[in-house]
Structure formats: structure tokens, C-alpha cells
Amino acid sequence: MLTAMGMRGPGVCLRRSIEMSSRARIAGHPIHPMLVGFPISLWVFSLISDIVFMSGGSATWNVMAWYTMGGGIIGALIAAVPGLIDLLGFPASRARRLGITHMSINLAIVALYAVNFYLRGFTGLGMTPAFAMSVIGVGALLVSGWLGGEMIYVEGVAYRHDDRHGDKHGKKHEDLVKEEVPKVKRAA
Secondary structure, rough: OOOOOEOOOOEEEEEEOOOOOOOOOOOEHHHHHHHHHHHHHHHHHHHHHHHHHHHHHHHHHHHHHHHHHHHHHHHHHHHHHHHHHHHHHHOOHHHHHHHHHHHHHHHHHHHHHHHHHEEEEEEEOOOHHHHHHEEEEEEEHHHHHOOOOOOOOOOOOOOOOOOOOOOOOOOOOHHHHHHHOOOOOOOO
16 A cells, blocks of 8 residues: 555655556556557647748648647547546546546647637638647646646556566565665776
């Protein structure tokens, strides 16, 4: 069990004793964190494409921004499914409140990018408002990502450690902590 402000695993600091893990898993690994990198990367690249286009790049960069934005929307909706499954399994706690806020911000981001995608592709919206929406979207991603990290690294969500079974080499957490780190000799 985890102790207040105790350490569990390399660099994982948890505030409270919590037994929560992701319900949407593949081979024991949570799915939501595997998928969120795709929409985040696509939306950041969309913003970079806007910057290149607005700095005098060819129209290809504007088209690239539009397609990567659309891919980000699709990826975010796919990543939202296991995220919602995980959230529905949280007991009432600070982690659940963080999860609801994280989800709400993410849904607002998807809505913002959907509007941006539509306006760019079908109305001929000028670059200034479209660029502003992309900047706001990436800024909101930073806030949402921080909340996701807070859930994982502070609240211990999706971090499951069962000392009874040990790691893949049969070593339990206590044994790993007790092992002495070998000394490395420095060359003179």
C-alpha cells in the first residue's frame, strides 16, 4: 500500500493511499495514455504548419495544417473512449474531480478544433482567427496534459503495483528497494 507522500516506483510520488488502475487495458497497459500522443502531436504539428505558412511558406503548409487538424480530431475522439472508461471506474476522490476537469477541457479542445477545421475548410476563414484558435487549442492541451500528469504521478491513477507477485523477474518491490546499487569504478 502507498503511504502519504511516499515513493512508489521510480520517480512516482503519490499523495494518498489509492488503489485505482485503468479499466481499459491491453496486456496490462492502460490504453488512453497510448493514444493521446497522436492527437497532441497532430495538433502541435498543425500549429507549426500554420507558423511556416504564415511566415511565407507555400500553400502546402496550410493544407497540411488542415489535414493534421482533422487527424487530431479523429485521434482525440478515439482516445476519449478508454479515457471515459477509466474515469467511470474512479471512486469519488480528488482524482475523479481532476479526471472530470481533464475530460471537460479535452472536449472543449475537440470542439474548438472541430470549429476551426470546419471554418478553414468550408468557409474560407482568414488565417488570423484560425491561427488564434490553434494557439488557444495548444495552450489548453498544456493545461489538460498537466492535469493528466497530476492524476497519474500525484494521485496514482493507472499505476498498479502488486507486491505479492513481483516484477517480471520475480522480484518484489521491497526486494528491489533493498538491493544495493553496484559501485562503478572510475577510470583514472
